[in-house]
Amino acid sequence: MGLGRVSEVASRMGLLDLASDPSRNIITIAGTNGKGSCVATLEAMACAQGISVGAFTSPHFLHYCERIRVNGNPVDDALVCEAFEAIEQARGEISLTYFEFGTLAALEVFRRQGVSVLLLEVGLGGRLDAVNIIDSQIAVVTSIDIDHEEWLGNDREVIGAEKAGVFRAGCPAICADPNAPASIARVAAETNADLWQKGERWDWQREGNTWSWQGQTTTGEAVSVSDLVVPSLPLPSVAAALQVATLLGWPLESVVPEIAKLSLTGRAQIIQSGDIPVWLDVAHNPAAAKLLAEHLASNPVQGKTLAVMAVMADKDIDGLLSPLISQLDCWYCCSLPGNARAALANSLAQDTQRMLTATGLQQSVTICDTVASGLTQALEQAQEGDRVLVLGSFFTVAEAITALSA
Structure with missing residues (x-):
């Protein structure tokens, strides 16, 4: 440099x-x-x-x-x-x-x-x-x-x-x-x-x-x-x-x-998919995750929050998960095929499950090949009153935007 x-x-x-x-x-x-x-x-x-x-x-x-x-x-x-x-x-x-x-x-x-x-x-x-x-x-x-x-x-x-x-x-x-x-x-x-x-x-x-x-x-x-x-x-x-x-x-x-x-792509952005609001946020470090968690808490929903997540492997994944885990109800851990920096879905799911076990929370963790498949599964699972949250990186949000506009 x-x-x-x-x-x-x-x-x-x-x-x-x-x-x-x-x-x-x-x-x-x-x-x-x-x-x-x-x-x-x-x-x-x-x-x-x-x-x-x-x-x-x-x-x-x-x-x-x-x-x-x-x-x-x-x-x-x-x-x-x-x-x-x-x-x-x-x-x-x-x-x-x-x-x-x-x-x-x-x-x-x-x-x-x-x-x-x-x-x-x-x-x-x-x-x-x-x-x-x-x-x-x-x-x-x-x-x-x-x-x-x-x-x-x-x-x-x-x-x-x-x-x-x-x-x-x-x-x-x-x-x-x-x-x-x-x-x-x-x-x-x-x-x-x-x-x-x-x-x-x-x-x-x-x-x-x-x-x-x-x-x-x-x-x-x-x-x-x-x-x-x-x-x-x-x-x-x-x-x-x-x-x-x-x-x-x-x-x-x-x-x-x-x-x-004011609004900005991927910053607490909401796109409606049928009856389900999809929140898009590029949060990829502990400070951003804390801000996102506060925003979720101040804007509660009647139902569940389903998280679709893909993260770069070099990020502090524990620090990212820690402030969010109590605000969410289930997880779809995704890979980003073709992105050499991205954490694999299996590894991300293991980290998530470890954090859930440590905190005593009972939440489902699903492994997905792509963000698009994770988003599809989350939307299929979501019911009226729920919301879907996509987070973890700019790449993650970009994949979700593409899937939502297809």
């Missing part, structure tokens, strides 16, 4: 000049969970005001161009292909990873489309992620938790330092994690970034079915909104986006109405 190769190609293409263009605002969003939700919130706010906005996110579900959006819509294949051709001509003998190609392509598309706001979601970590070649005016860290241990380590202090690597001197650095490790403040001080920690210059509170937010402008003027509708996206990410919007000078009266409309 390193930024040398991708920075050199970006320099050859003139993409690093994007950061010095006064007509553009660049926001980099890092974090273990909630990055996509923060991007989606800012994207919706910009579109509501008629501000041209480009969003680079990952991974995609069904089509690569989901990763590169302009004004809320995936760009045309032709634009991405033209960007890839430009990268190929510029790189010469320099090798690039899949994600580095994608990052450069997004920047090239955004430059050609002349967008005013660039929203760049970090793929992994922050300090050495390809999007960090561009200096942003505002950086956001949504959350710091354990994930991608083989690359980032298994310590929140170390992980926090990696994510804070997107901070820039003299620029706002917004941290939405209420229990941020000390490394966030340390890196902010070392880089001379202007740290905006939750609970200090900005904050939010939930009160039942509504929530409120308080923040500041760049001149220190206090602003607040209350009695907001709770969206389907995680509030820490939405609240951080509100502070970004305030720093950009966006009028809250224009952007706040967009919050109630």
